[in-house]
Amino acid sequence: MWAIIGLLMIGGVISLFEILPLIKQKNWREVTVFFILLSIGLLLNILLVLRIEIPTPLDLLNQLYKPFTF
Template identity: 45%
Template sequence: MWATLGIVIVAILIIMAEVPSLIKNKAKRELWVFSVLFVIGVGLSIARGLNVSIPNPLDVLIIVYKPLIDLLTSLLHS
């Protein structure tokens, strides 16, 4: 609970520091990229603060490439 509140407070402070300059410079693309990455980062941080198990991105690559690795290994060891 306290971790989530702390993350939200820090996120609000970062938004207050960064977003006005992006709006002032009319940097719409940068604002969109900042917003998307920031929401993902804050969401993951809150999940970690609540002890939610977050899968490792490398696990997805292992699942995708494991059949190919097994095939190549079997071909090379034959």
């Protein structure tokens, strides 16, 4: 629980630092991309903290490239 709060707080502090000047300059494109990426990143980290298993995309690649390895 604490880890999640900590993570969210770090995310909050970072966005405060990075975003405020951008909002002042009205760079909405940057703000949107920043928030989308940050929320995906935070979500993944929270899942990791909660020890929920995330399927690794690499297994798919392993399957895909099986014929090309020798």
